[in-house]
Amino acid sequence: MPETRLERALFLLGLVAMAALAFAIARSWHRSAILAAPAATARVQRTATAPHRVVGPTGSEAASIAPERAVSLALTASRATWVEVRSRSATGAILYTGTLESGATKRFRDSIIWVRFGAASNLGAQLNGQRLRLPAGTYDALFDTTGFRRARG
Secondary structure (H helix, E strand, O other), X not given: XXXXXXXXXXXXXXXXXXXXXXXXHHHHXXXXXXXXXXXXXXXXXXXXXXXXXXXXXXXXXXXXXXHHHOEEEEEEEOOOEXXXXXXXXXXXXXXXXXXXXXXXXXXXXXXXXXXXXXXXXXXXXXXXXXXXXOOOOOEEEXXXXXXXXXXXO
């Protein structure tokens, strides 16, 4: 611990500088996450009794997603694993969040599908009907008409 007045002042200055740096990094990370997320003009709503429909920002029903711009993602758990699925980005509407039990399959359809995997190696995936091998690990990914890619994070 600093003993002289000068040492204490330098110590305090160092602490303030570290706090300011941590704040700047957090703000930059948050701002880049917002800028990287595509603007959501519509969101997909799903209910247990009706197929999905596209709902505009005001809540009014709009035309469905154009087939050439939509992707279909099916996730099947070989072992229980946690996943979070959102429409378009990490800040988009939640399509599913929870533990996918062994043998269970969830299907999603949207123009862009963002997924956070708890343990991707416990899942089988099909993108537009084609089997997809997911890299092992815990990470975020985007699925769109160009295929699969890890999301920045």
